[in-house]
Amino acid sequence: MALIKLEGVSKLYGFGDATTVALDEVNLVIEKGEFIAVMGPSGSGKSTLMHVIGLIDRPSNGRYMFEGRSVARLKPDQSAKLRRDSIGFIFQSFNLLNRLTILENVALPLAYKGMSLSKRYKQASAVLERVGIQSREYFYPYQLSGGQAQCASIARALVNNPKLIIADEPTGNLDSSGSRLVMELLTEIHKTANTTIIFVTHNPELTRYASRVVYMHDGAIIHDEKTAFGSVAPRARQVLYTLPVKTVEDDLAGVSALMKAIPSKPSRHRTKKKRKVVSRKAAK
Ligand SMILES: Nc1ncnc2c1ncn2[C@@H]1O[C@H](COP(=O)(O)OP(=O)(O)OP(=O)(O)O)[C@@H](O)[C@H]1O
Ligand SMILES: [Mg+2]
Numbered sequence: 001m002a003l004i005k006l007e008g009v010s011k012l013y014g015f016g017d018a019t020t021v022a023l024d025e026v027n028l029v030i031e032k033g034e035f036i037a038v039m040g041p042s043g044s045g046k047s048t049l050m051h052v053i054g055l056i057d058r059p060s061n062g063r064y065m066f067e068g069r070s071v072a073r074l075k076p077d078q079s080a081k082l083r084r085d086s087i088g089f090i091f092q093s094f095n096l097l098n099r100l101t102i103l104e105n106v107a108l109p110l111a112y113k114g115m116s117l118s119k120r121y122k123q124a125s126a127v128l129e130r131v132g133i134q135s136r137e138y139f140y141p142y143q144l145s146g147g148q149a150q151c152a153s154i155a156r157a158l159v160n161n162p163k164l165i166i167a168d169e170p171t172g173n174l175d176s177s178g179s180r181l182v183m184e185l186l187t188e189i190h191k192t193a194n195t196t197i198i199f200v201t202h203n204p205e206l207t208r209y210a211s212r213v214v215y216m217h218d219g220a221i222i223h224d225e226k227t228a229f230g231s232v233a234p235r236a237r238q239v240l241y242t243l244p245v246k247t248v249e250d251d252l253a254g255v256s257a258l259m260k261a262i263p264s265k266p267s268r269h270r271t272k273k274k275r276k277v278v279s280r281k282a283a284k
Helices: 046-053 076-086 102-113 117-130 146-158 176-193 204-209 248-261
Strands: 004-013 020-030 035-039 061-066 087-091 164-168 196-200 212-217 220-226
Touching (some): 004 046, 035 204, 087 146, 102 146, 164 176
Antiparallel strands (some): 004 020, 004 061, 212 220
16 A cells, blocks of 8 residues: 555645645655655745645645545644654754754654653654764754754654655755765665655755655646666756746646635636746755
């Protein structure tokens, strides 16, 4: 059974003329143990897709199955529990709390589990050892290098033994040695625990770590390819610069997503996709 199955998933923001189709009828199946890179220009919907898969946001339309279970109708507290127990997040800006030590930050997700404080710290400390920064457990986030801070946030994502790790541009704020540290750590986690990992990147070089690359444009998946570990995915270097020409069918698909999501009175105004200038975002 697939870990994740999205069928016709759309996500719309705003109303009327200001509507943005952030995800446009996305179909995606992710098996357990995959290591997936998601690429695409700025504004193409990568973070929105991560938020939907990670149960941070709900789709406006379509079906989402997590381990064969439909999550669309889960109540907010049920979906928060599933997220807490099964999914670990890593963000570009680390999202560590500056007033807490690294150990306290990493132990935070265990607070809901009814464990004693000493047990939580013991578990957090063991994960910090696994990511190689146990010696920094009493440091505060601002006392760490970027690479170390990201390792701490990986430790926090791991502390609940998630089935899925979602990393949205985990190396976006790191230099090349920090990026390598983080990607090698994710690779090690993937190998040893067979954790499913999805990461977003603008850096074609990082597709070397992935077993599959999904390319997005204008809220849709435009290409999806398996890749050999260790080599850069064939399309990765071109993805930011050669964009497909949009067809009338594409426009209609966006409008049809909108109509399904808003079953009440259709707007008299034509809904447009918000256009974004595709910047030649430098590979970090
Ligand atoms: N909360 C929101 N409210 C309104 N529009 C949003 C919201 N979040 C995202 N969008 C819009 O949805 C589209 C997709 O955004 P998203 O953040 O998913 O892009 P991205 O591919 O992650 O871009 P980047 O590479 O810059 O991070 C954009 O046009 C964006 O402006
Ligand atoms: Mg993003």
